[in-house]
Amino acid sequence: MAGNTSTPGASVIGRALALxxxxxxxxxxxTLAELARRADLPEPTAHRQVRELVAGGALHREPDGRYVVGRLLWNLGLLAPMQTGLREVASPFLHDLHAATRATVHLAVREGDAVLYLDRLSGHASVPVVSKLGSTLPLHPTGVGKVLLAHAPGSVCARVLAGLRPITAHTVVQPGVLAAQLDRIRRDGFATTVEEMTLGACSVAVPIRRGAEADAPVVAALGIVVPSLQRTKARLVSALQVAARGISRSL
Known part of the structure; x- marks a missing residue:
């Protein structure tokens, strides 16, 4: 890709973008070798470019030598109109929901075949939560992920259903069972999980639409993580739906 670029400046940019x-x-x-192969670059060239990207914060080198996307790109991504507007609009509703439930609250969007956490307010209960601001997790074992998967294009659903992997002993990995769950989510307007992502943690989530109309496109999901849903599910679903409708109207 970069080799077809005539100017040295564009070539450097092209290599960085390819990586x-x-x-x-x-x-x-x-790994560095995987980066070089996927970017179609010689490994010495990739090494020089990756070193500069790490120094600039665009990539981060983990202790095992593998590379991940750095905080710089996350911070820049938050400046994109959709994500910035969504977080700003949703923020007061997230804080109200957090104050009312004292639980961990998530705002998330779909990124490819994963769920990306745009915002998170930590709860007061000692519930194990693995999500982090700016992190991604699989769609199928998370409440917000199931909501987003239920409203994703058919091609995304097909890929996810074909590659289900267990995270805990409770993760739904049978394609037929998950497909039936997605149908119920579209019908009932909410999703639940019970220890599918983390033992000791349950979640409930609802869709956020771009507009107040019932058929408006789903652009995000709003979720809560709690120790149990046995006695609180109806109350949490109601609180989430009120907040989600407020966000949707504002969008």
């Missing part, structure tokens, strides 16, 4: 483009939802941690 960054090597990452996707299925390839979030890459």
């Amino acid at each position: 960054l483009d090597a990452f996707d939802a299925r390839h979030r941690r890459l």
